[in-house]
Amino acid sequence: MLSILSTIQEKIEEFSRAERKVAQYVLDNFEFIINSTITDIANNAKVSEASVLRFCKTIGIGSFKAFKLALVRELDENTLNINDFSLLQAKDSAYEIFNKVTYINKYTLEMTKTSLDKKELEKAIGLISNAKRIAFFGVGGSGPTALDANYKFVKLGFSTLNSLDFHAMLSLIANLEKGDILIALSTSGKTKDVLEVVRFAKKFDAQIIAITSLEKSPLYNEADVKLCFPNFEKDHRVGSIASRIAQLNIIDTLYLKTFHIVGTKVIDKYQNAREEVLKLRR
Known part of the structure; x- marks a missing residue:
């Protein structure tokens, strides 16, 4: 279990009703959050954007942008660090490496949209x-x-x-x-x-x-x-x-x-x- 999700689960009882809706949506749709806007999450969780921001602060993260970046950093190490020296121990085929390279490049571009001011x-x-x-x-x-x-x-x-x-x-x-x-x-x-x-x-x-x-x-x-x-x-x-x-x-x-x-x-x-x-x- 990724630590950010563990934190959400541990604090589930501390959330307000609206924040709990956000938390449950995040837990159920983790893989889609990084490509979502705060409006997307608010609409899907049926809460206000202010509730999404309060949710982020309750888990100790100051902004929605920082929340998304925190999720990125906790992705599967084998996927994010495909060019790390750990690659030498990998048993992936050439096509599996191709898929990972494609994934991380697409992911990088999506997350640059989040970090670019x-x-x-x-x-x-x-x-x-x-x-x-x-x-x-x-x-x-x-x-x-x-x-x-x-x-x-x-x-x-x-x-x-x-x-x-x-x-x-x-x-x-x-x-x-x-x-x-x-x-x-x-x-x-x-x-x-x-x-x-x-x-x-x-x-x-x-x-x-x-x-x-x-x-x-x-x-x-x-x-x-x-x-x-x-x-x-x-x-x-x-x-x-x-x-x-x-x-x-x-x-x-x-x-x-x-x-x-x-x-x-x-x-x-x-x-x-x-x-x-x-x-x-x-």
Whole structure:
């Protein structure tokens, strides 16, 4: 039995009548809660949204968002930690691994919807659409995502800066000015190279957008805008899986919304590039 459910069962007598309805609904429909809104649960349990919030506080959790994240962290360890070193002891077939990877990727995207702050997302879009230069930096598993972001935004006509080399990146960051942006990617938010680049960029009055996990970290504290996703992955892992999917999803969102804003200015250039690509196909 998962501890969050055990807590609910142990406190069942402490709940008010309305809270007990919420508790019973959660116990009976645990697998659906993570993809539900507070309105969904209130309607299905036939209570008010305020009752759902009181239920969360009764079990010691301050908000509905925190409640959903608590449920996520208590999922089956074999499912959530598919890229942990424990995988070496698993007897899953290739297709079983495929199913688990698919599940955790879908799950990550659903839970990113819960952890991503809408106001922070809008703030990020505002900064990006008015920037002259955008720098992207990440190391390790976050490096390829930063490279992908750089590729996307350069097509929108932005002057972009990116390097996987720390020392080269410092030279690029020195070109930033007030109003420019550094988008820093780090799941842990503790990667030394990323933090050093961030602190160097702030010397030139660059705005910092962090794409990182929801847990408080040095990067989280340094950032002007925080675009967060749940961190399902352990330190000892065979590779970045869920975190990479979350990062790419956020980058794609920033890219598409920015395209909607500046698209009329670049659509002809997009078309010219497309026609040239078609001519050069072999």
